[in-house]
Amino acid sequence: MRRLLTAPLLVLFAGAISGPRSLHALAQVAPPVQLTLVSQSAWNGVGRPLQISFQATNASASALDDLSVELIVGAPATSRSLYELSLTQDPAPLIASPFPQRGTLAPGETRAFRIDQSVNDLSARGDSGLFPLKVELRSRDVAVGTLRMPMIFLIERPKVPLDLAWTWVLSEPVQHRPDGTFLPGTLESDIAPGGRLTEMAAALDGLGSRPVDVVVSSVLLDQLQRMAGGYRILDVAGTVRTVPKGDGGAADAAALLQTLRGVAGRHETELIATPLQDPSLPALFRAGLGPELQTLIDGGQALVGSALGRSATSDVVRPFRSELDPATLPLLSGIGARTVLLDPGFVAAQKFESPPVFRLVAGRASVAAVLPNPELAALAATYQTDPVLAAQVSLGELASIWLELPGTPARGAAVLFGEDAGMPPSFFASFARLVRASPWLAPMTASRFVSSVPSSNRESVPPRAYASFGTSYLDRLITSRASLTRFHETVAGSGSLEDSLREDLLTAQSSTMLSDPSLGLSFVDAVAKAIRRIYDHVRIDTTVVTLPSQRGLLPLSLSNDSGQQLRVVLRLVSDRRLQFVEGAAQPVTLGPGRRTLTIRVRAQTTGRIPVKVQILSWGALPEPIAEKTIVIRSTAYNLVALFVTIGAALFLLGWWGRRLLPRRRS
Template structure:
């Protein structure tokens, strides 16, 4: 290594001379500069007086011209003292250069070639006396002409921090519903996400790499249920309509088994705070607006049960992550009533206050009227930085860590300060970001990861703010109408199919999944759940029939025979109802509850005809009903003929006939002559 140019006016001039002494590059019209891309490969998590900076990066020549006479210049600049200055330093020079060191390189960079450069720089000549955040810049030069630049932060610790920054970081592991009602899988990202190198694979690997750090992990009940189904083998249809079958322990089935195992190990760590989503990952504000709020406790309980059964760990009950941060006044009130006291929200959930937010607390007391709960708000600045450098995941991780360092270094000796980070449901960061970032946080002594439930006690009393009145997404009205019709039909079927407990439960689960937030934007997929319930109910009703024959009554009263057949394979409870002319009376009423426990049952009913004639009877087989209108299972029409005479009417008729005959016969009687 050559002689280091140290702090001072003369040194500064020499350092600048190294970068500017080359001839002026002609304009773009006259010459096209070689296109070289630099990507960060590795960097020291933190440095110190006895911890040198180690920096490795790759350079890719994307031009058609070879680049020779290579060298690298590493520059370390004066510390940034604010978050805004730090963020600007990732784009341009904002402070004075302190050290500048050239590293001559052999060989050249051929077209399409990628080379790795590793630099090691001792920092004793910085003469630093305090913890600080230094901008550093690595430039690749060809014949002393810069062809590419890489900027990254360097965290320098003069001693072990006595008052670290409390950090709550939340990882949301989620995927949209791909599971179909028939148990197959539709098009979607889950196979790619759980494959080696996929988003969920890299997230779980990063979490497994944490050994002692506290972390909050939100696991989607939809994801876990789909993984569980996949482990036993599955059938999947891709976007083109082509179907394929995956056997157990192969392909996606093996990946699902691996991810489930990893999630179980992560959940078993005592430092993990496990949070379950409600069944189907619904939006509670949307359910409340749809008139389905009564389902929310059921969805929450069943979601926790799915997670607990699959991961063998019990989720916390009083901490929730509203799906996609969907929270408003009515849903806040309902959460509090159900025992929830803390919610995990997105960075942009609350409107940004005027001025800088560097020292804003990550804790806010959200209120709706007199009802309050604690909200954890991720730092918006950290979220912005994390999404800015996605083309270079390693640089992205270091830049995000630098933003946290800038937050800590604003008031490094102040107790009771904290920050929060949340990786939400929708992918916003490159998959390769998570592993490096998790390792950086785990290796940073100036950060103290704490669980979400413990952060509020560490950072003091939060401010009280009214929860924003956001409407958010809703179910399409026509989809909601079909869903409610299916729910009503299922309710009647549940009362009827008393011997089909498993089928009734399966259909109930489908209706609950039909309330998923996924179907607010993709209602066609939800319609398949709704239709599957209606189809199953109609198929069951179609297996129940009424058999009748024509009946002739030779006397005023008689017996009506009727046979009910049940081909469902399970017991059903129905109501038989007769609708007849008022001249035909059912002696024990016109409706009868019937239990069909076998394949058929013949019943008889006593009727009375008030007169002779032909009487059509509508026979309805209905679902049991207490208050609501029942569903009709089957219907037929039978005919009853009555040939019996009414005795009273017959006597009257005969008497009248005899009277008329006698009256008419008087004319033939002899009369006295006058």
């Protein structure tokens, strides 16, 4: 029987809850029962009864009998601070309704309970309100489990709803090796049925025509496409498992891609792509790679457009994990970003005073910023173990914002589910269902939100320290980038291989590698090894050459088994005994197969003359491709030296011959 409490009974009931120590002590020793919310009405009013379903798990060793459920409706929370207090404290009760239950709750048993309660009497207050609810499971009239949640009561359909910008970020870190083998990680579980990404996508798919912002990671899409065609994955035990196309994780990846295509295809979805490989903008800038941001953004948008069948917006940007500093905001502004989507608490604000929209400034650059409600994020995180209750409490926070000034236009709140999400998978469907069913909320895209909720607030980008790449890591990365540039200039027709190697280097710049540099270095090293494999197919076959005259031709046999045409530099190094008539270095084009070159030389003497033959890559700072020291045996005579030698010999013979002539006697 429902009891509408009068003023005297209010005092008595409040005293009964908070006063007698015997009841409090009795409750303390009662067997512990964990209550978990299963479902609750999004809002209630006249003719819309309150419906609550929950589960109770008896964690004690004793059976509980004489069960009942007590529903207590408290006085409405008239402010956001009172609403938060009502989630942990007992407000003054307005209605108490007991619901006797049959049977018992055995040890370890989990049992479902459901209550339906008319709340028409609340209309006598004449206003909409946010009412605290307390649900108690009782055994022999002693509370053994408690749930607290809000109830939104509407007296009429709202004329001025609260604008809501909500952003869903679907992201995963890099979880594969350069050879394409996936590593143990969260990806398979996140895309499996009931996984985080699958539940987020399903919740988005159920929004219908509600506007929403969806940020899709380029890393995630790339890995989903790899998996959908079948893949290999390294288990925790160290064994490689093969998943064929259409099975297991491959089927899950294909299904998730299909769902995301449906979500992206809706006109109401504002689709946002991340830059290729999800780099950290501050880390990219400090590495001297800031000028590449436009290329990375274009690549990310191309990948999203190809995978999901729709172009992403370029006006709205989500910096990875909200990592933004005074140096990187001008980069975003310079490439056309007009709105950035930030994490809760990105700029400091007093409690309940965080602006949903403001102007973010760094030097002369400024963009509109959407700032999620930090109180909602904190409340939701408090209820990790009860995701449905977390969704209901989050909705209550939005209701408390709206009910502060329910008839005032141009008011709004923002919500963002970031890269790590942080909430249990089942939270997302519950929250999406509640928002969809709430007429006092007006979901909209971020680009519309910044114009619908004007703000004169201007905030400077706060200085923050973010992770950056180490010096040795950057040295190896930059060395490989330079090597790939030379490879591009040297090897003709290497387009597909070069694209793959460039992708490896972009992967090495991913934010994932800030926390796992060893994985990043494996991509850097893979580029160097792939280039070296091509170069190793080039050989110098000549070993010894005989030069019978002072001037002659040096034949050099070169082999190119790479299957590619190479534009190289041939360099010859020797001492002063051998001169190269046309210079010591010359450009050479090596087609596939074997080729013999003739080099004009001039020997200054006879004997064995070592010559170092080098084949170098093209470019300002050439890279060695092949090197070999050959020997030139010179049998030529220097005519000048020969004439001088003969002349000297004749002179000596004449000199000594004079001694044999008879001397004249005086």
